[in-house]
Amino acid sequence: MIYLDYNATAPLRDAAFAAMTEVLRAPSNPSSVHRDGRLARRRVEDARETLAAALNAPSAGVIFTSGGTEANNLALTAFPGRRILASAVEHPSILKGKIDAVVPVDRHGVIDLVALDEMLSADKSPALLALMLANNETGVIEPVAEAAALAHRYGAFVHVDAMQAFGKIPVDMAALGADSLSVAAHKIGGPQGIGALVLADSDADLQPLLVGGGQERRHRAGTENVAGIVGFGAAVADLGDVTAEGARLANLRDRIEKAALDELHGVTIFSRKVGRLPNTTCLALPGVPSQTILMALDLAGFAISAGSACSSGKLSPSPVLAAMGETTLATAAIRISLGWGTTEADVESFIGQFVTIAQRLIREHKAA
Amino acid sequence: MKLPIYLDYQATTPCDPRVVEKMLPFFTETFGNAHSVTHSFGWQAEEAVELAREQVADLIGAEAKEITFTSGATESNNLAIKGLARFYGTRKNHIVTVATEHKCVLEAAARLEREGYEVSVLGVKPDGLVDLAELETAITERTLLVSVMGVNNEIGVIQPLAEIGALCRAKGAFFHSDGAQALGKIPLDVEAMSLDLLSLSGHKLYGPKGIGALYVRRKPRIRLAAEMDGGGQERGIRSGTLATPLIVGFGEACRIAKIEMEEEGKRLKRLRDRLYQGIAGRLEGVSLNGSADKRIPGNLNLSFAWVEGDQLLRGLTDVAVSTGSACSAATLEPSYVLRALGLNSELAHASLRIGLGRFTTEQEVDFAIDSIVGAVERQRAQSPLWALHLEGSELVDR
Numbered sequence: 001m002i003y004l005d006y007n008a009t010a011p012l013r014d015a016a017f018a019a020m021t022e023v024l025r026a027p028s029n030p031s032s033v034h035r036d037g038r039l040a041r042r043r044v045e046d047a048r049e050t051l052a053a054a055l056n057a058p059s060a061g062v063i064f065t066s067g068g069t070e071a072n073n074l075a076l077t078a079f080p081g082r083r084i085l086a087s088a089v090e091h092p093s094i095l096k097g098k099i100d101a102v103v104p105v106d107r108h109g110v111i112d113l114v115a116l117d118e119m120l121s122a123d124k125s126p127a128l129l130a131l132m133l134a135n136n137e138t139g140v141i142e143p144v145a146e147a148a149a150l151a152h153r154y155g156a157f158v159h160v161d162a163m164q165a166f167g168k169i170p171v172d173m174a175a176l177g178a179d180s181l182s183v184a185a186h187k188i189g190g191p192q193g194i195g196a197l198v199l200a201d202s203d204a205d206l207q208p209l210l211v212g213g214g215q216e217r218r219h220r221a222g223t224e225n226v227a228g229i230v231g232f233g234a235a236v237a238d239l240g241d242v243t244a245e246g247a248r249l250a251n252l253r254d255r256i257e258k259a260a261l262d263e264l265h266g267v268t269i270f271s272r273k274v275g276r277l278p279n280t281t282c283l284a285l286p287g288v289p290s291q292t293i294l295m296a297l298d299l300a301g302f303a304i305s306a307g308s309a310c311s312s313g314k315l316s317p318s319p320v321l322a323a324m325g326e327t328t329l330a331t332a333a334i335r336i337s338l339g340w341g342t343t344e345a346d347v348e349s350f351i352g353q354f355v356t357i358a359q360r361l362i363r364e365h366k367a368a
Numbered sequence: 369m370k371l372p373i374y375l376d377y378q379a380t381t382p383c384d385p386r387v388v389e390k391m392l393p394f395f396t397e398t399f400g401n402a403h404s405v406t407h408s409f410g411w412q413a414e415e416a417v418e419l420a421r422e423q424v425a426d427l428i429g430a431e432a433k434e435i436t437f438t439s440g441a442t443e444s445n446n447l448a449i450k451g452l453a454r455f456y457g458t459r460k461n462h463i464v465t466v467a468t469e470h471k472c473v474l475e476a477a478a479r480l481e482r483e484g485y486e487v488s489v490l491g492v493k494p495d496g497l498v499d500l501a502e503l504e505t506a507i508t509e510r511t512l513l514v515s516v517m518g519v520n521n522e523i524g525v526i527q528p529l530a531e532i533g534a535l536c537r538a539k540g541a542f543f544h545s546d547g548a549q550a551l552g553k554i555p556l557d558v559e560a561m562s563l564d565l566l567s568l569s570g571h572k573l574y575g576p577k578g579i580g581a582l583y584v585r586r587k588p589r590i591r592l593a594a595e596m597d598g599g600g601q602e603r604g605i606r607s608g609t610l611a612t613p614l615i616v617g618f619g620e621a622c623r624i625a626k627i628e629m630e631e632e633g634k635r636l637k638r639l640r641d642r643l644y645q646g647i648a649g650r651l652e653g654v655s656l657n658g659s660a661d662k663r664i665p666g667n668l669n670l671s672f673a674w675v676e677g678d679q680l681l682r683g684l685t686d687v688a689v690s691t692g693s694a695c696s697a698a699t700l701e702p703s704y705v706l707r708a709l710g711l712n713s714e715l716a717h718a719s720l721r722i723g724l725g726r727f728t729t730e731q732e733v734d735f736a737i738d739s740i741v742g743a744v745e746r747q748r749a750q751s752p753l754w755a756l757h758l759e760g761s762e763l764v765d766r
Contacts, residue, residue, distance in 0.1 A: 003409060009401035017395055024383045034688035035372050066439030069598040069608035093598030093607060193578045193611025211479055212442040212472025221472050222442035225578025294406040303407030
């Protein structure tokens with residue numbers, strides 16, 4: 001079975017696995033003051049520094065959470081009293097929150113900065129703009145630095161959801177102008193169940209989501225998931241040269257897209273004209289529902305998806321593509337996403353099978 | 369014998385090696401997102417999650433559907449208390465809890481108090497147990513929720529959950545319990561105890577950190593407002609990608625506890641009594657905090673007259689124990705739990721929480737006796753109060 005669904009979750013990196021197994025075998029509540037507790041504390045703090053350095057953020061600004069969803073929820077509720085603006089293609093962990101206004105995107109899925117400017121100037125009350133750095137379904141990279149500069153002119157607070165971007169392209173919190181930024185370990189080959197909200201201003205006074213023991217400088221109560229945090233830190237340290245790895249994956253991704261364009265008549269590749277993550281392609285075959293092609297590919301030994309994994313249970317049309325105006329193709333979209341474990345051989349094998357299966361399905365659906 | 373000896377099992381427990389082995393394949397081989405519905409990586413992860421859900425449910429006499437996975441007991445307690453209040457609104461606007469609850473229960477209640485709820489925080493009897501008559505009086509027709517922990521994290525006392533549950537049922541209030549310290553230590557049964565909500569934690573019963581669960585009764589159905597919105601996982605109660613390896617570990621920890629709890633309890637009680645007799649037999653001025661018999665086998669909480677708790681802890685380099693709850697350990701304030709029992713600030717300060725667990729050996733217990741007795745004697749040798757006591761005069765009235 002070849003796994004090409006890295007945007008849903010990535011297999012754990014060996015370095016993270018090794019670091020975690022060591023921790024899992026030792027008792028350690030980092031809030032305890034005895035020697036075992038202090039060792040756990042140091043490991044947590046090392047991971048905090050590693051993550052902060054990778055994001056060019058202050059380590060005291062890192063608040064570990066149970067994952068990206070919690071980090072996004074915390075970001076939206078931490079500074080009550082601000083009206084919240086979010087782009088139409090945000091992850092549900094943003095859009096299901098109390099959003100006051102939705103900023104539209106163009107047909108490529110890129111946020112409409114003119115509309116954003118109008119929305120910010122029309123209502124001068126303090127705002128919070130939530131914007132993802134890269135989209136989980138299409139891989140589109142949003143103009144976050146421009147949007148943040150614009151929002152800051154109106155005194156808005158800028159939260160950046162970097163869940164999909166982190167580890168795939170360089171993420172520099174200061175350069176982006178993000179006031180807060182969320183990341184999830186399992187998207188970069190770290191463990192599931194750990195993420196972080198990172199604050200540019202580590203002294204910011206925020207209202208916590210989870211109250212209790214006062215961990216994480218009173219920003220997030222709960223015994224720290226030490227193994228998870230250590231695994232996260234190890235995965236970050238193992239990212240290596242993100243740009244070089246991005247170039248490797250872009251080359252493989254482009255081969256898939258070239259084969260699709262050359263061999264599959266009528267195929268649509270979404271957002272190809274704009275900047276995207278190097279590992280992601282989202283495409284639709286003419287007349288073939290995504291469910292059909294996904295099941296056929298699963299039988300052939302390839303794991304891919306129709307978009308976001310979260311809203312599971314049923315495969316509904318992608319709200320991301322709908323926001324881009326792609327209503328008819330939204331039920332046909334499939335997402336192929338590559339990652340650290342993807343080899344050239346994996347991709348070559350995929351291309352061969354994918355083209356054969358897709359050609360057959362396109363024929364069958366045209367005949368039907 | 370490996371030093372330091374770990375005797376802080378109420379702060380956290382080591383992952384049982386059997387639990388670790390069950391978890392490992394889910395990091396590397398079956399690593400899928402349990403919500404991926406389009407391929408076998410996702411299906412296998414989902415299958416593992418659902419098995420674990422049954423294992424957790426089985427340990428508390430619940431149905432799998434009644435288990436919602438969270439990041440731990442703190443999140444479960446927050447979700448249970450705030451989520452319930454926010455769903456049901458302020459038609460009933462009164463919450464009853466107890467002074468010795470875990471910080472996260474008290475803080476969640478305090479948050480609701482700021483939002484307009486009325487919160488009654490009941491005291492406890494000198495043995496740490498809730499006074500049922502007082503509780504009965506405190507519950508009114510405006511009481512939405514009663515939250516009482518199963519087992520206290522500092523003094524290990526077991527609250528009469530079945531009696532409290534029956535009271536709540538009779539008075540029409542929802543009953544929540546923080547079961548983090550009780551799970552796998554005492555038998556829990558959501559039916560017999562009339563529990564509507566029960567918070568559970570993985571790392572207190574030899575499972576991993578970062579995972580917990582909330583039992584939410586379905587018959588009749590208890591409704592909660594979600595604390596985290598998003599992908600709609602866990603029936604919309606708790607969004608976020610499920611941490612499959614952690615859930616698998618939690619499930620396995622529950623499976624093991626169900627089988628071994630009774631025997632383990634007997635063994636720990638023997639060791640705990642040996643530890644207590646070893647210390648109290650060699651030192652004067654040692655008192656046990658909290659009920660001696662309504663207590664989990666793996667806990668001792670002792671106060672030592674004429675010593676300083678923090679200095680005592682520093683003198684105990686080879687025995688990992690604590691002065692109270694780990695969460696606020698760094699603040700080194702006297703324990704509010706011990707204060708609630710009526711201890712004065714000196715005795716509350718001069719206390720040690722000693723937690724025994726699955727991997728504690730008799731050899732370790734004997735070593736701990738010597739270490740603790742020695743450390744107390746050294747502290748007392750430097751204490752003017754001790755000198756006065758030996759002379760037969762006391763500065764403070766104890």
